[in-house]
């Protein structure tokens with residue numbers, strides 16, 4: 001009987017999501033209702049009502065608002081605006097050099113920012129106008145930035161990875177280390193796409209940039225020193241043992257505020273924006289986490305989690321077959337779901353399966369974040385696309401941007417395949 | 433009615449302010465702890481407990497009503513195109529009603545828990561110091577009650593297509 | 601008659617001694633001890649974890665689960681009084697048994713348990729606590745300035761008395777804090793080297809005897825469930841709990857032995873460190889009694905501590921006689937504690 005309730009619960013969840021009920025409340029409603037059917041209303045409510053408090057009162061989760069704040073402060077105070085110019089100094093001589101520069105500028109911004117939407121927004125405002133001026137087809141320019149933005153959630157800090165680490169109970173630092181590799185791999189793969197496009201279709205991405213302005217190395221360094229200082233502060237302090245990954249968020253946020261104040265780039269209005277965006281992002285994420293932790297209890301008590309994992313084990317899938325299924329499921333969910341919802345709804349089911357298969361949960365966390373980030377640039381719901389559309393509305397329509405980003409999906413699938421065939425790739429920095 | 437709208441808006445703004453202060457305080461507290469540890473090798477007492485029990489509960493749950501007011505609850509938008517504008521409006525009103533119902537259930541449940549924790553004077557041991565944590569349990573029923581209020585107040589605004597969630 | 605199914609929630613993962621044997625053996629014993637009247641099924645840690653056990657039990661979802669007063673200190677001040685006295689013993693089996701006899705026969709403890717809505721059956725004890733550290737600790741001078749993680753108030757006072765700094769770190773962050781150098785060591789049983797894979801970062805075990813962690817109810821029973829059972833069934837639960845508890849205590853010792861085979865250096869403490877620790881223990885019993893009165897309003901704390909010490913001595917002797925045979929220990933607890941309890945009224 002429990003398993004049936006569990007399966008109906010999953011079905012009901014899908015219906016509620018389709019009817020525009022917020023992800024968090026859908027999870028809470030199904031969990032409360034299902035647990036009430038199995039154990040009575042009083043038991044269900046008193047059991048699940050402890051979850052909101054228990055879920056948020058966690059030390060590691062405190063890094064989420066802190067890293068968000070660091071990113072928003074950097075963005076609103078323009079600390080990161082010089083990254084693009086600096087990247088141009090290094091990459092402009094390549095075919096499609098401006099696009100490649102924007103990709104590596106995104107990677108640099110990723111080191112101070114925890115989410116891909118913020119990364120895409122920041123880079124879009126700076127790079128798209130210049131790329132279009134230099135002869136890039138607008139849809140391709142927008143697509144490059146939308147794709148490059150996903151690096152923001154791959155290279156640490158990454159809010160997705162923190163929440164994953166909390167849920168899967170694995171070391172966040174280890175997942176972060178895997179994120180460095182996959183982030184750089186993604187940047188290189190996108191650059192190869194740009195090179196190829198520029199080679200085959202110079203009308204889309206010009207082989208040589210029309211020079212708008214020349215930058216020297218010294219000028220570039222002057223522009224990006226705030227980011228370098230912040231990176232050294234956060235990662236230097238982390239690796240020299242001054243503080244833990246959780247504490248690094250607070251140090252980074254404080255560092256970004258102090259630097260921005262010292263440079264007189266942070267006024268009251270910008271600070272207010274940064275804090276309010278941090279707050280609303282944090283609160284809307286945390287309540288989904290609360291719902292997901294209730295849903296985990298419901299799935300466990302109904303026996304449906306065990307039922308599914310036994311069934312999957314019963315099929316005795318090979319590693320590659322299992323991975324194929326996982327990739328397809330996340331690509332499908334990524335079409336229409338936002339990454340936190342997709343991750344937290346599925347983890348209760350997948351984690352037991354992976355434990356049975358003895359897969360490294362650190363490795364999987366890295367792969368999972370990559371898969372979820374692909375969803376950020378696929379139609380119909382692709383958050384990065386929407387963000388680019390809102391910051392670069394005069395250059396391209398929504399459809400144009402989806403078309404422009406499509407070619408980068410080839411690179412994404414190649415990276416996913418690499419990670420699946422050579423798990424050691426993302427694990428070698430992490431060691432254990 | 434407009435009084436209720438005003439109340440919902442005012443309290444949302446207050447919550448946003450409180451939450452922002454929570455973020456600022458948490459940041460300063462953790463940084464100070466790190467700096468003191470690195471320089472003088474001392475720690476601020478009870479940092480772990482204050483961060484998890486006070487700051488996190490305040491800034492993660494209390495602003496819920498404000499998030500509802502700004503319509504920033506994360507939902508799946510993919511099928512929205514399927515419904516016409518009118519259907520979507522009524523659907524959203526129903527969702528708001530359902531949300532209010534769920535929040536009210538959570539209000540009752542977390543209120544009972546808070547009273548129980550108050551009665552025993554709940555604390556956690558922070559090293560050798562019993563750090564009281566019972567006050568933090570009252571944040572939850574408050575957060576959910578305000579979220580329920582905002583959800584209810586939004587219903588007529590949704591139906592009359594009168595939502596103005598951009599303020600703050 | 602058909603067997604009744606109890607819902608058990610070990611609250612920890614399957615390879616933890618708190619699951620196997622503490623709950624697997626309990627599950628095996630239950631039908632045997634109750635003539636087949638009681639059966640059970642296990643709830644996973646993802647449904648109810650040990651830190652959520654208070655809710656699990658009070659909601660009625662969990663019939664039997666472990667209860668750690670450290671997570672919910674305000675509920676059980678009487679039990680904390682003796683549970684927090686870490687330094688009294690160096691024999692985990694004796695500490696578990698002494699704790700069981702003390703709580704079963706302590707009227708004030710039973711009153712606070714009743715208020716919390718759980719019925720007490722049994723306690724067990726960790727293996728001996730040492731300092732696991734990244735730098736060697738041999739004498740008092742080595743302790744100066746060390747930042748050590750502690751998991752209880754008396755350990756905290758000891759660390760301070762030795763001139764080091766006590767730190768509270770979440771248990772899941774211990775590895776990272778150690779490898780980052782944010783803390784220099786942790787006061788715990790060497791079993792943690794295996795359970796939390798600390799051997800990559802901990803290099804030394806300072807083998808100074810720091811007592812045991814015995815503030816655990818191994819099988820707390822939801823009071824409503826307890827009331828609904830017959831006297832014989834209640835006794836079956838209590839005896840099963842004791843039998844699985846002694847096995848789990850043994851299992852902790854095995855893991856400790858395994859841990860000490862890892863790549864860690866075991867350092868014998870110098871005489872001054874041992875002497876300073878003994879002096880601390882004697883004076884600290886007074887501190888504990890005074891605190892219990894002032895902070896938590898516990899009456900006759902000193903007398904209660906004295907009675908607990910007597911029980912520790914008593915069980916120390918019995919344990920020596922048992923000479924490592926844990927079934928003899930379980931037998932003794934049954935004889936000395938459970939056979940004297942009137943189960944028609946106990947814990948109701």
Ligand code: NA
Nearest residue numbers: 110113152157
């Ligand atoms: Na990042």
Ligand code: NA
Nearest residue numbers: 334335375381
């Ligand atoms: Na998508």
